[in-house]
Ligand code: SF4
């Protein structure tokens with residue numbers, strides 16, 4: 001496969017690390033292991049060693065680069081402005097093109113995720129397993145440690161089979177396309193249903209992208225750039241064709257892919273880059289869309305007697321620079337008490353396939369999150385990413401805490417139930 | 429190279445998982461926050477004093493060089509494995525063993541991160557004053573080894589003023605205890621102070637007893653903006669001469685202001701010649717009076733603007749800018765040489781002017797960052813190692829800065845230590861007798877010369 005990133009050209013970027021070490025303070029993999037080769041600074045140095053031929057691509061090298069959760073904490077903490085994320089992506093692509101993908105990843109990234117039918121089948125099969133084999137004593141041995149596979153959300157009916165292609169309202173004030181992404185579509189359709197209801201109640205009609213595909217982020221961060229780009233191309237074309245005032249997402253990682261990664265991977269291809277940038281400019285996380293584009297005020301949207309804390313997904317907080325809007329929405333829900341947790345911006349430990357590949361590290365990171373949530377004393381933990389919600393809910397379950405992890409739009413939806421206000425405001 | 433037999437002995441001493449010699453690990457333990465790199469032969473991560481003692485016995489028997497280190501944020505090359513051998517990484521000995529509120533004392537292991545200790549103390553209304561810019565990552569063990577300072581050391585003093593006692597493993601493997609939890613101690617020599625600032629050359633510190641202070645009731649933070657760096661430093665000398673000791677008096681010149689602002693985006697005046705970051709703390713009622721006096725001095729020294737931080741967010745932003753600025757110079761040039769000269773406080777304006785002259789003479793940008801109230805400067809020479817000739821020029825410029833400071837009655841290092849980077853300058857400050865005393869003293873503790881060989885003064889394994 002032809003590399004997308006010019007690996008050798010990154011040498012300059014690796015040299016911009018002046019080794020202050022400040023990234024240790026934020027890097028979850030360093031904080032757990034206290035091992036320099038698991039910190040951003042160490043990874044950058046190892047990558048330079050490979051670029052310079054000082055180190056061949058060893059298994060130990062791959063393991064250390066794979067140990068990065070792509071949480072972007074180092075990127076925002078680095079005083080020198082080193083783009084560690086881009087260096088990591090390039091390094092992964094480099095060794096994947098040299099050594100290929102391990103079979104399990106290959107199966108997931110090349111066979112399952114690019115084919116919607118197979119994702120649906122996978123979700124349904126897991127659901128059957130949850131109701132059968134996973135109930136058997138000793139089934140624990142079958143599943144990765146630290147992940148509550150028995151209660152992972154699964155469904156027989158995906159969002160695209162639950163909802164019509166166009167969810168309209170009378171006299172719509174706007175028309176948006178909802179890019180649901182695999183996890184919402186095939187495992188947590190309730191988030192999508194809530195999102196559609198909240199937008200409909202605000203007078204906005206919502207089209208679902210029925211043939212939309214996986215956003216490609218899992219491939220891009222795994223170093224299978226070619227597979228990721230293929231999906232990116234299809235989504236860019238499809239979403240351009242669907243038009244609308246905006247594209248909204250409810251998944252922080254999908255949003256990060258559409259907004260940030262698509263334009264990046266098509267650098268050097270002017271036509272595609274322009275198309276990617278135009279999609280990027282009209283893609284919004286749902287909280288940002290509600291607050292910034294729609295002027296949505298949850299204060300006028302019902303009542304919910306409870307308390308909530310908020311977890312910042314890495315790919316929303318640092319991946320898209322959004323933290324105020326979801327908090328504003330939660331704070332304004334009448335009856336709902338908002339409690340900020342400690343270190344809300346710390347990674348939840350999920351990091352996609354990372355949790356299955358590095359279960360101990362992932363669980364250690366996740367348990368810190370669980371502690372922050374428990375200490376906040378809130379009943380609900382809200383977030384903006386289905387991947388975080390699944391991991392957090394699982395870790396809460398395993399810790400024996402009876403708290404619910406929900407998407408921000410689910411709380412907005414619940415608070416607004418019974419209300420049927422269609423706001424006839426300005427056109428978008 | 430370390431033989432398989434030695435590796436096995438080390439594994440027996442520290443546990444199998446605590447010893448690594450894989451190429452990946454050796455590469456990442458070959459550097460600290462300075463430029464040079466030296467690959468160790470083995471890296472060991474002990475988790476107890478007993479393990480450290482056992483490791484030292486193995487190393488001593490086999491004449492294996494040992495370089496103790498924590499987070500690897502050393503800015504004088506002190507944690508580099510100059511002669512190969514072993515990196516003894518103490519980051520995993522990171523327990524806070526005790527916080528004694530009645531005696532205002534804490535006992536910690538060396539791998540505890542400075543900020544983690546502060547975080548544990550703050551809810552109890554206590555703090556540990558030394559606050560190096562790298563406090564979010566650097567370890568207390570490293571702070572002890574380097575006798576680290578920080579902005580608020582102007583009012584509160586440096587690490588050595590807070591270390592009451594130590595547990596130390598000697599290079600020969602014996603464990604000794606110095607000092608204790610008492611506030612006064614006049615029994616025999618002050619071994620504690622001898623180890624503090626010894627840069628990992630006399631022993632491996634495994635337990636540290638620290639003096640704590642109650643947090644001040646309130647503080648006020650202000651940014652004084654000047655058109656010229658010389659005016660700013662004159663203001664510093666004048667404040668001190670008036671007998672006013674604020675908590676911090678930090679100086680950043682234009683080069684650094686620009687780098688800092690490009691990272692933190694908090695509205696620092698990028699067109700100013702320099703700023704002073706001034707903080708006072710104490711009883712609420714006393715603060716306004718102190719600030720009033722300081723402001724008057726600043727105005728008399730041509731301050732063009734005095735900005736108060738109004739919210740705690742504004743205070744945090746200013747400090748974030750200050751703490752990260754050395755790293756942020758990476759935005760201008762990939763490499764920097766950081767000096768740490770210290771002059772009598774009245775000489776600050778003179779040395780600042782001289783640094784300006786040296787910068788012009790060598791045609792190298794030199795940023796001036798200073799714990800100005802202490803007369804402790806961090807001139808930062810910016811360069812790009814890939815451009816030919818720069819390196820020699822950089823060294824010449826640095827040497828001249830050191831000379832200038834010494835001529836003013838100053839010293840080479842205020843808080844970073846000599847390590848490797850300033851080793852060649854030491855004979856400018858030490859005479860032959862002092863130089864030989866250093867070597868002789870080391871021999872008393874470390875007859876085989878295995879501990880951090882080649883640091884402070886040249887010399888290696890005996
Ligand atoms: S914070 Fe940035 S410059 Fe500093 S060590 Fe980490 S990557 Fe390098």
Ligand code: SF4
Nearest residue numbers: 027068069071072074
């Ligand atoms: S992205 Fe996260 S896990 Fe990866 S190096 Fe940076 S801080 Fe560490």
